[in-house]
Amino acid sequence: MANIRNSAKALILKDGRLLLNRCKTGSGEEYFDLPGGGQHVYEAMEEAVIREVLEETGLIVEPVRFAALCEEIFTDPDMRRRYPEYCHRTLHIFLARVTSHAVGEKTETDFQQTGSLWVTPEEAESLPIVPLQLRGRIREILSAEGPVYLGTVRRDEVCM
Secondary structure, rough: OOEEEEEEEEEEOOEEEEEEEEEEOOOOOOOOEOOOOOOOOOOOOOHHHHHHHHHHHHOEEEEEEEEEEEEEEEHHHHHHHHHHOOOOOEEEEEEEEEEEOOOOOOOOOOOOOOEEEEEEEHHHHOOOEEEEEHOOOOOHHHHHOOOOEEEEEEOOOOOO
């Protein structure tokens, strides 16, 4: 039986720009994702976001505040059979700031990640970003006084 995967993602702002991971699907389609990933057992969510961002980008960050929560459920039966650990995810999104200007070595890039880039929040809203709930809502999340609940999306496509 599959478990629900907790993921820690980061909205990293520096000089008015947001860091995104550039990714490609198996069929070659480009999409963008927030740095971050799965929480380990006995690891605090804040620790997970720090570790994941370092692994994927080489940057040392500090979570500033909890910014948003959303959930993804993939419904494709073949994907559920092949990747059960990725088919139901709760994403905890933190606003984070870079604490070290030195960029370290990327030790474990995200699945399908081809690089990273800095974009304005306005540019990010027009990109094919995942989770889907972020599309058109980046500036809302950044300006909110508290966390934003982005809801649940059921996805029928195969993303792996």
